[in-house]
Amino acid sequence: MKILITSGGTTEKIDSVRGITNHATGTLGKYIAEAFLEKGYQVTLVTTKEAVKPKDHPLLTVQIITNVDSLLSTLEPLVKTHDVFIHSMAVSDYTPVYMTDLNEVEQAEHVSDLLNRQNTESKISSKEDYQVLFMKKTPKVISLVKTWNPDICLIGFKLLVNVSKDELFTVARESLQKNKACYMLANDLTEIKGDKHHAYLLDESHVYEADTKKAIANLIFERVTNHV
Helix, strand or coil, X not given: CEEEEECCECCEECCCXXXXXXXXXXXXXXXXXXXXXXXXXXXXXXXXXXXXXXCCCCCEEEEECCCHHHHHHHHHHHHCCCCEEEECCECCCXXXXXXXXXXXXXXXXXXHHHHHCCCCCCCCCCCCCCEEEEEEECCCHHHHHHHHCCCCEEEEEEEECCCCHHHHHHHHHHHHHHCCCCEEXXXXXXXXXXXXXXXXXXXXXXXXXXXXXXXXXXXXXXHHHHHC
16 A cells, blocks of 8 residues: 655745745654554655655655645646545645735736736845735645546545634535545644644544644554555
């Protein structure tokens, strides 16, 4: 059984020195990878340069990506050749299109016209007090997985902030059904602090609970190896 894992967080470039990213460290993905490596499974970890990673291991292959585009091009052939995909990476929902000052926005006949422009400077000037950044939605990576490999066992992750358990479960199960996942890890940012990480692993009818990143990794290992 070949295991594919994503971890860390993507970064979308504004210019050559600036980018938009998130706070994902890759720690949970590291623990998940280690849980499978310790039991002799072959693991491919798709992650970022900055993310925490397991130590070198003969069964571990690491592939480095940067943004959503590089993630998509890297994942598609891997999903087609792996049995399990654990998608713990925090993927950017939007990518920058064009950054400009308020004067240009105010002078534009139609603001939508600015969406066809691109910044040509290596470093956008910082002389203005205010800048306007136009962004566009990125593809939902998890929604493409089953089109690449209908038979893969998919484990998705759903993170919300300060919601009720009922709402968290509802949203997680909607994602599970929509993306044809085997399991969905549902967690709330307010219950994550350091290694303390309260989360629920859901399938269509069951709920499994864990309180630390290592416990989550062990739970995912247990359920995946029982499922496949």
